[in-house]
Amino acid sequence: MKKWFFVQSLVLLGGTVFAWYTISIDYRRFYDIEGTIFKVVDCRFPNPVTTPCFYGAWAFLIAFIWSIAVIRKKEEAAQKRQEKYLVWFLVAGTLFAWGNFAYGFFKFVANQGKPVIGCSGQLVGDPFGTPCFYGAVLFLLSLASGSYLLWRLSKKQKLS
Numbered sequence: 001m002k003k004w005f006f007v008q009s010l011v012l013l014g015g016t017v018f019a020w021y022t023i024s025i026d027y028r029r030f031y032d033i034e035g036t037i038f039k040v041v042d043c044r045f046p047n048p049v050t051t052p053c054f055y056g057a058w059a060f061l062i063a064f065i066w067s068i069a070v071i072r073k074k075e076e077a078a079q080k081r082q083e084k085y086l087v088w089f090l091v092a093g094t095l096f097a098w099g100n101f102a103y104g105f106f107k108f109v110a111n112q113g114k115p116v117i118g119c120s121g122q123l124v125g126d127p128f129g130t131p132c133f134y135g136a137v138l139f140l141l142s143l144a145s146g147s148y149l150l151w152r153l154s155k156k157q158k159l160s
Helices: 002-034 052-072 075-112 129-159
Strands: none
Touching: 002 052, 002 129, 052 075, 052 129, 075 129
């Protein structure tokens, strides 16, 4: 059972590292073009703080820290309660991520397959190669592992 908690945390750590790496690249590109990180209007590319990737990165970080807190709980009832809340948070993060991917995919299709500005402010030639897609997949994997954990905790509690 303990290994599944670590699997969930590992997926969330991977999502956190990926998301913040993407944000750092976006900030570097933005700074190179705009000369500042504080401009948010009349920009050639969107300031990363205004993109869904930025908020997804925070969601990954919060979920990762939360998953570590769940592992550290000593009482099984407290662990189950916190895991349930974490799963609901992951549901919200997954819906947010897939919603952003769907919006980008819709823009791409509406533009007849020609490149469009994607979720992180980059030109998108393939929606399945975007950070939004990978982030959505990582959120879905973390939700699946969290749901499995919650199911196992509920099953274990019924046997007791």
